Amino acid sequence: MDPNIEWDNIWNEVIDDCLNDNTEEEVIRLVREAQQQPNSTRRRRKRRTVIDRSREEGHNRLFNDYFSENPVYTEAQFRRRFRMRRHVFLRIVEALGNHDEYFQTRTDAVGKMGLSPLQKCTAALRILAYGSPADSVDDYVRIGESTTLECLDRFVMGVCTIFGAQYMRRPNNEDIARLLQINAARGFPGMLGSIDCMHWEWKNCPVAWKGQFFRGDHGKPTIMLEVVASQDLWIWHAYFGTAGSNNDINVLNTSDVFNDVLSGKAPAVQYTVNRTTYHMGYYLADGIYPEWAIFVKTIPMPQGEKRKLFAQRQESARKDVERAFGVLQARFAIVRGPARAWHVNTMKHIMLACIILHNMIVEDERDTYAGNFDYDHNNNFSTIEVSAGPDPNLTTLFERIAHVHERKNHRQLQADLVEHIWERFGHENNES
Numbered sequence: 001m002d003p004n005i006e007w008d009n010i011w012n013e014v015i016d017d018c019l020n021d022n023t024e025e026e027v028i029r030l031v032r033e034a035q036q037q038p039n040s041t042r043r044r045r046k047r048r049t050v051i052d053r054s055r056e057e058g059h060n061r062l063f064n065d066y067f068s069e070n071p072v073y074t075e076a077q078f079r080r081r082f083r084m085r086r087h088v089f090l091r092i093v094e095a096l097g098n099h100d101e102y103f104q105t106r107t108d109a110v111g112k113m114g115l116s117p118l119q120k121c122t123a124a125l126r127i128l129a130y131g132s133p134a135d136s137v138d139d140y141v142r143i144g145e146s147t148t149l150e151c152l153d154r155f156v157m158g159v160c161t162i163f164g165a166q167y168m169r170r171p172n173n174e175d176i177a178r179l180l181q182i183n184a185a186r187g188f189p190g191m192l193g194s195i196d197c198m199h200w201e202w203k204n205c206p207v208a209w210k211g212q213f214f215r216g217d218h219g220k221p222t223i224m225l226e227v228v229a230s231q232d233l234w235i236w237h238a239y240f241g242t243a244g245s246n247n248d249i250n251v252l253n254t255s256d257v258f259n260d261v262l263s264g265k266a267p268a269v270q271y272t273v274n275r276t277t278y279h280m281g282y283y284l285a286d287g288i289y290p291e292w293a294i295f296v297k298t299i300p301m302p303q304g305e306k307r308k309l310f311a312q313r314q315e316s317a318r319k320d321v322e323r324a325f326g327v328l329q330a331r332f333a334i335v336r337g338p339a340r341a342w343h344v345n346t347m348k349h350i351m352l353a354c355i356i357l358h359n360m361i362v363e364d365e366r367d368t369y370a371g372n373f374d375y376d377h378n379n380n381f382s383t384i385e386v387s388a389g390p391d392p393n394l395t396t397l398f399e400r401i402a403h404v405h406e407r408k409n410h411r412q413l414q415a416d417l418v419e420h421i422w423e424r425f426g427h428e429n430n431e432s
Contacts, residue, residue: 051144058142059116067118082122083129083331084361092360093121096158103158115143123148124155128354131333153346156353164352167359170260171236173267176281180271182231187313187421190271191296192281193228193236194321195257195289197248200225200351203338213244223344225351226251228283229324231317232369234362240351241344248288258294262400264392274416274423280403282413284318293409296417309425310418328358 065072066086075086082089096103096117103117123137127148130136134152135145143151171179176192183191205213205221213221222244228237239255260266261280269281285295298318302311329336332354341347392400403409 053138053142053144055115055119055142056113058140059119062118062122062141081129082125084357085364088360088364089121089125092159092163092357093117095162096121096155099162100154100158102154115147119143120151121155124152127152128156128332128334128350128357131337153349156349159353159356160349163356163360167356167363168238168352170266175236176267176269179230180269180281183317184271186231186317187424188284188296188317188417189273189420190269190278190281191317192269192283193230194284194318195226195228195237195295196286196318196321196325197224197226197251198325199223199244200335200347201338202244202347203340204342211245215245218244220338223339223347224251226255226257227321227324227355228257229321231320232362232366233320233324233327234359234366235324235328235355238352238355240348248286249290252289258404261294261404262392262397264396264400273413274419276412276416278413284314284320286318290405291407291410292404293406293413294404295410296414299414299418306418306422306426310414310421313421313425314417328354331358331361 066078066082067090071078073081078086093103103120105116106114108114119141120143123141123143126132126137126141127134133145134148137148138144171192179192180190183189199215199218199222201218202213202221202223210221213223215222223240224242224244224246226237226239226242226248227235229235237255237257239251239257242251242254268279270277270279271281272278280294282294282296285297287297287300289295289297291297296314298311298314299307302308335351335354339347339350341350
């Protein structure tokens with residue numbers, strides 16, 4: 001609405017009131033006083049400041065520094081600053097350009113070239129990697145604060161849409177065979193990974209929600225992430241969004257980590273421990289998790305050399321998930337510091353995008369990891385591909401839930417693993 005028109009309407013109403021309540025001399029005096037006052041009551045429009053950032057110059061600098069045939073910075077420096085190798089980053093840029101025209105170079109209304117895909121993806125990735133404010137890349141990439149936030153939102157959404165099905169997939173038959181082979185060499189045949197939860201602090205949590213997302217041992221509002229990770233730090237399962245006032249058991253009861261097992265779609269696993277055959281894989285967990293057949297926990301205050309060795313081995317192997325948390329937060333500082341987003345869905349997309357990028361890096365660099373495994377003890381397991389059939393009826397579903405929650409099988413498996421690990425590694429313990 002035009003402020004001049006608004007002021008005229010108000011002024012006419014004032015004059016009408018004055019004419020009704022005051023004499024002619026008083027009205028003239030009021031008009032003269034109003035005319036002498038400065039025109040400060042009118043709302044003035046603030047002109048938008050236009051900054052010529054020389055976007056083409058920013059693109060050329062970025063291209064010459066990292067992407068030309070003879071770049072200024074080395075591969076090692078690119079890997080440290082972008083958290084991944086150059087060909088992985090270029091793959092992401094190309095996929096986003098084919099998926100969303102926002103990540104394509106376009107011209108504006110006056111025919112001037114806009115930001116390049118390299119500039120937009122670099123700005124978004126720098127925020128994820130360093131957890132820096134949105135305007136921190138303006139002076140180098142030549143991109144404004146509001147545009148950077150838009151790039152970040154579209155970047156994480158695009159990564160989740162394009163790469164989510166591949167890098168957040170459930171383990172298939174080939175994946176499970178490899179996991180069983182590696183973990184059997186470590187003394188845990190049938191192990192599929194380690195499960196645990198972490199908290200991400202929510203700085204801008206609404207005041208009305210703080211009681212829901214607050215827990216005393218953390219002291220600030222948080223949102224929880226549940227993951228399953230393997231020895232190579234690949235994250236096979238991620239469930240994010242539970243309020244921080246819950247514990248790991250509450251998250252477990254609401255997550256979908258065992259949906260494939262309960263629906264009968266997970267590949268069947270068969271392995272032998274201490275001359276006992278089992279038909280369901282398991283995960284290493286800490287003490288808070290329940291005594292279910294699908295979990296293997298440590299022994300608190302173990303008595304005897306066998307139990308001490310098992311507790312040592314279990315706690316060492318369970319650190320896979322803790323290492324995955326540490327590497328994820330080291331690579332992407334945005335999930336290490338307090339989240340500045342206002343909406344849970346925004347935080348969820350950021351977290352899942354960081355996990356997907358983390359898995360892409362693991363896939364690309366897995367061959368460079370130093371892993372010495374003894375594969376001579378890996379012939380006591382097998383996997384069977386299970387085709388996706390109809391959903392189970394209630395009777396079958398309850399039977400599978402009871403089988404997963406079986407405490408007797410949990411204790412039997414733990415006892416067999418105690419004997420198995422002592423048989424495999426007991427002589428090393430005696431020598432030391």
